[in-house]
Amino acid sequence: MAQTRPEKEPLYELGFIHGRFQILHNDHLKYLLAGKALCRHLIVGITNPDPSLTREDDTDRTRSSREANPLNYFERYVLVKRALLESGLTCLDFSVVPFPINLPELYFDYIPREAVFFVSIYDDWGRKKRDTFVGLGLKTHVLWEVCPEQKGISASDIRSAILLGRPWEHLVPPCVADQIKAWDIARRLKKG
Numbered sequence: 434m435a436q437t438r439p440e441k442e443p444l445y446e447l448g449f450i451h452g453r454f455q456i457l458h459n460d461h462l463k464y465l466l467a468g469k470a471l472c473r474h475l476i477v478g479i480t481n482p483d484p485s486l487t488r489e490d491d492t493d494r495t496r497s498s499r500e501a502n503p504l505n506y507f508e509r510y511v512l513v514k515r516a517l518l519e520s521g522l523t524c525l526d527f528s529v530v531p532f533p534i535n536l537p538e539l540y541f542d543y544i545p546r547e548a549v550f551f552v553s554i555y556d557d558w559g560r561k562k563r564d565t566f567v568g569l570g571l572k573t574h575v576l577w578e579v580c581p582e583q584k585g586i587s588a589s590d591i592r593s594a595i596l597l598g599r600p601w602e603h604l605v606p607p608c609v610a611d612q613i614k615a616w617d618i619a620r621r622l623k624k625g
Contacts, residue, residue, distance in 0.1 A: 447474050450468035450476070451480050452478075456504065457588075457606070458609070462520060465513070465516075469522065474527065476530060483505075516606040591604055591605065
């Protein structure tokens with residue numbers, strides 16, 4: 434009888450990863466799964482969880498606009514959870530929480546200090562987040578750093594494609610496409 438190799442031990446016990454996920458796409462899922470591959474339990478922080486916890490940032494002013502944030506916290510929670518479950522994870526593998534990214538003084542009201550903070554860097558915004566985490570004394574792990582041209586899929590491009598009636602479903606996990614259609618997000622985007 435052939436022996437099976439034990440699963441590789443994760444590098445960290447608890448990891449934390451974050452994003453707006455406006456709309457969750459295949460590269461978001463790749464990012465989430467890269468973080469999960471490094472830890473036993475992954476906490477997913479959804480940034481800009483509500484307008485009262487959202488602030489403009491000079492490194493990327495468009496991130497905070499209403500147009501760039503059409504989905505509410507609960508809708509993004511549903512998409513993240515369904516996409517991770519569809520990818521083969523179980524509910525014991527991850528948690529999803531709100532994360533007020535622009536308010537570092539509130540971080541520890543939402544997340545555990547002992548988590549390792551995963552970051553991907555494409556621009557000044559990514560560097561600023563990394564520097565904020567490091568400045569707070571948080572253990573930080575950069576998953577990758579690439580120039581903006583190598584970023585890949587953009588949620589703003591997906592929102593634009595939905596708005597214009599162009600194909601977009603191939604850019605998101607199947608459960609996300611189904612849910613975006615069920616919620617009629619195209620109508621919401623047209624209303625502005």
